[in-house]
Amino acid sequence: MFDAAIIGGSFAGLSAALQLARASRSVLILDEGRPRNRMSLAAHGVPGWDGVPPTDILARFRADLAKYPTISFMDTRAEEISGGLDAFTVATETRNPVHARRIILAHGVQDVLPDLPGLAEAWGRTVLHCPYCHGYEVKGRPLAVRASGPMAVHQAQMLRADWSDDVTLLTNGVEGVDALASAGIRVDHREPLRLVTGDGIRVCFQDGPDAEFAAIFTAPEIDLTGSPAGRLGVGLSEGPMGPFVRTGPMQQTDVPGVFAAGDLATPMWNVNYAVGDGARAGAGCHQSLLFPGFIPALEKEAA
Ligand SMILES: Cc1cc2nc3c(=O)[nH]c(=O)nc-3n(C[C@H](O)[C@H](O)[C@H](O)COP(=O)(O)OP(=O)(O)OC[C@H]3O[C@@H](n4cnc5c(N)ncnc54)[C@H](O)[C@@H]3O)c2cc1C
Incomplete structure (x- = not known):
């Protein structure tokens, strides 16, 4: 049983993991390895990394995490998330299911070109x-x-x-x-x-x-339908280019124990936002492990 399973190991997910790592919490990052800007030769507007290939930035993020022994990686796709607070199960594409007390959704969005x-x-x-x-x-x-x-x-x-x-x-x-x-x-x-x-x-x-x-x-449309967030049934809002996960001030969703950060949880996409929201999700997740009830899930919106 991990303290947290993070679905998506890119800008948002790795930033969330770093906060939890520094509290020595056990974290499993499941990642398919397809960050949204992977085809760009360089990422811009990211302080300290302006003009650096996105894959190089992410390699550095991963290297930072390597020194924390409570962080593990599984390079596979998370398919289904079931269970609930303190007892989630994540079914994966290629490995045995994994269990975690909290979930951080950070798997980005799918561009529909x-x-x-x-x-x-x-x-x-x-x-x-x-x-x-x-x-x-x-x-x-x-x-x-x-x-x-x-x-x-x-x-x-x-x-x-x-x-x-x-x-x-x-x-x-x-x-x-x-x-x-x-x-x-x-x-x-x-x-x-x-x-x-x-x-x-x-x-x-x-x-x-x-x-x-x-x-x-051009602005692509985005789709969360077949994603773990879509299938988990977290509440969504509608943005100009498609849906995004509704989150509170600590990136909590309306499903207890589930946090969300990065492109899938905002209508405006940028590496900096993903890193910032990821850090907030990591801290929020940690606080909720320490102090149950301290960060209540959002109210469900009426259908
Ligand atoms: C073409 C393009 C260029 C861009 N250029 C810039 C730029 O120059 N500067 C900038 O600030 N922003 C840029 N952006 C925006 C930036 O790419 C995103 O804001 C950022 O990647 C969001 O990070 P994220 O961690 O939320 O998601 P992503 O970076 O998309 O990462 C999501 C990760 O989750 C994995 N994943 C998905 N589903 C699953 C699953 N079911 N199980 C396990 N893993 C899964 C993916 O494979 C991926 O590794 C660009 C976007 C595009 C489309």
Whole structure:
């Protein structure tokens, strides 16, 4: 019986583990090894690590944990979580089930990428999700936003204001874009057929000439349905790009003994938030082990 099982060993999960490690609590981290930004050559905006490959940052996080004897890793996928407070069981893909008194959900989210040929290959390189993370590297160059919802207008305005004078919104059928032309943003209603990666990224359309950009920004939808969080039945809130786990001030969920941190527990995604919320989940989990009832689960919301 571990004090805590952490589902997901990336920025949020490893940060949570470090707090518990420093209290000499026994922790098992189950990790499938697919952090969300793994395809990026460098992570940006992370103090002390700006421009460092995400896998290098995570290797360092893991190295920090290696000196704590109460921390164990299992490089496998957690499938199902059953039981309850002080007696959870985690079924895994490849190993025997494991038992833990607390659960920290830190398995991130699954990006559901648009079904556009060439997009998946360019994801994280020239098709990007966030100006803060990757905008500086393409600033001043021709940029596009491929709309996947009303937030695209907001993103195009951001990019036009502080990153480039040359911004095109590929509307992709999304409406409410009329004001953009007067804000100096080109609007293209044509339907992209495929993307071709070169120096930047070329968009081939159903009709008319291709267009060339340094990068295209787009917001993927996310899905928690098949994930351990989704199957455990923790309460969710709805964000602009999909659901996220509802948490309280110490990252507690509405299931007693279950905490959540990182991308799966916030509508705004960033390594720093994941590390910060992970630390809070680790401390919250520890407090709840020491002082039962000190951190009550959130009230369930009416269906
Ligand atoms: C393309 C791209 C680029 C990005 N670039 C930046 C950037 O430059 N700077 C920045 O601050 N943010 C960036 N982000 C956001 C950043 O990647 C996330 O905020 C961060 O990775 C969230 O950390 P996390 O620990 O919550 O989840 P993740 O890093 O996604 O890690 C989740 C871990 O859990 C594992 N897992 C999933 N399911 C299971 C399961 N059932 N059992 C066991 N393990 C499981 C996964 O394999 C993974 O190892 C980027 C995001 C994307 C999509």
